[in-house]
Amino acid sequence: QSVVTQPPSASGTPGQRVTISCSGSSSNIGRNSVNWYQHFPGTAPRVLIHSNNQRPSGVPDRFSGSKSGTSASLAISGLQSEDEADYYCVAWDASLNGVVFGGGTKLTVL
Amino acid sequence: EVQLLESEGKLLQPGGSLRLSCAASGFSFSYYAMSWVRQAPGRGLEWVASISGRGETTYYADSVQGRFTISRDNSKNTLYLEMSSLRADDTAVYYCAKAILLQAHDTDFDSWGQGTLVTVSS
Numbered sequence: 001q002s003v004v005t006q007p008p009s010a011s012g013t014p015g016q017r018v019t020i021s022c023s024g025s026s027s028n029i030g031r032n033s034v035n036w037y038q039h040f041p042g043t044a045p046r047v048l049i050h051s052n053n054q055r056p057s058g059v060p061d062r063f064s065g066s067k068s069g070t071s072a073s074l075a076i077s078g079l080q081s082e083d084e085a086d087y088y089c090v091a092w093d094a095s096l097n098g099v100v101f102g103g104g105t106k107l108t109v110l
Numbered sequence: 111e112v113q114l115l116e117s118e119g120k121l122l123q124p125g126g127s128l129r130l131s132c133a134a135s136g137f138s139f140s141y142y143a144m145s146w147v148r149q150a151p152g153r154g155l156e157w158v159a160s161i162s163g164r165g166e167t168t169y170y171a172d173s174v175q176g177r178f179t180i181s182r183d184n185s186k187n188t189l190y191l192e193m194s195s196l197r198a199d200d201t202a203v204y205y206c207a208k209a210i211l212l213q214a215h216d217t218d219f220d221s222w223g224q225g226t227l228v229t230v231s232s
Contacts, residue, residue, distance in 0.1 A: 002154075035218050039155065044205065044222035045147075056220065088155050092215045098169050099145065099217050104154035 004028060004089060006102035012079045013110045020105045022072040022089035028100050032092040034072040036065055039086045039104075048087070049074060076107075084109045112136040114206050114223035121229045126196050132189040132206030132223055140164065140184040143209040143216050146191045148202035149225075158204070159191065163212035174200075196230045203227050 004024045012018040022034065036049040047056055049065035052072065064075045072089055089102040117131040132144070146158040159170045159180035168180050179192040189206050204226055207219035 032217075037155070037219070044224050045155065045207075045219075046222070047218065047220055050210075050218040050220075086154070090157075090217045090219075092217050096172075098171055099157035099160060099215075101147075101155050101157055 002101060002103045003093060003096070004091065004100045004102040006087075006089060006105045008103065009106045009108065011108040011110055012076075014079055014081060016079045017075060017077040018079055018107065020074045020076075020087050020089075020107070022074070022102050024070050024072075024091060024100070026070060027095035028070075028091040028093040029067065029072055029089075030070040031094060034065065034067050035090045036063075036072075036074045037088045037090060039088065041086070045088070079109055081109045083107060112208065112221040114208060114221055116204065116206055116223045116226040119204065119226040119228040121231065122196055123232055124197055124230055126230070127192070127194040128196065128228060130191040130193065130204055130206075130226060130228070132191075134187045134189065134206075134208070137208070137221075139182075139187040141212060143212060143214045144180075144182060144189045145207045145209065145219065146180060146189075146204055147207055147219075147222075148200075148204045150199065150202040153202075156202075160209075160214040160216075161189070162214040167214045169214055193228070196228075198230050201228065201230045 037045045039045040052067040053065045145160040208221040209216035
């Protein structure tokens with residue numbers, strides 16, 4: 001059971017906007033930046049959002065991130081079928097002295 | 111182009127040992143922290159260990175502390191994960207990942223290897 005909590009699943013239809021939440025504590029999200037990763041099973045994960053809300057080059061602007069207090073969220077607008085993947089939020093935890101991954105959210109495009 | 115290539119995984123018996131390696135190319139290896147992340151079958155991604163660019167600082171997940179050792183040889187541009195006292199719940203695909211900073215506590219992993227499967231079973 002991860003110290004950072006995500007909903008196990010999310011879904012939406014093509015074109016919709018979907019938001020995935022990530023809830024932590026003062027020792028992780030509350031004091032450190034959050035990164036979001038997209039993972040297609042069997043492939044290498046890729047960073048979608050770093051430093052809470054920054055998009056690396058090559059990531060479509062349909063993806064956006066935000067953080068407030070001890071929570072963060074990933075928003076995907078204009079949902080596309082190729083967005084169907086697993087999404088993880090990640091932060092450093094100062095109490096555990098380690099990296100914490102959220103449990104992951106499986107996004108289904110209906 | 112950044113490339114990270116993990117060594118081949120293996121099928122091992124419980125209690126066994128294995129050293130994974132991750133050969134890096136396309137960047138100044140010693141300038142960046144590196145990490146190992148794993149995914150057990152049917153589970154999510156789980157952080158295993160991280161090491162700073164110069165190798166002086168390491169961190170471990172509680173689940174592997176005392177059994178796994180992360181290290182690096184900057185002269186060979188290679189990251190290692192020495193695993194011992196392996197258990198069935200260590201069965202997973204193991205990924206090496208490059209951070210964007212020198213410090214081991216960086217969680218911004220901008221490049222990942224393709225992963226290698228380690229199976230622990232009798």
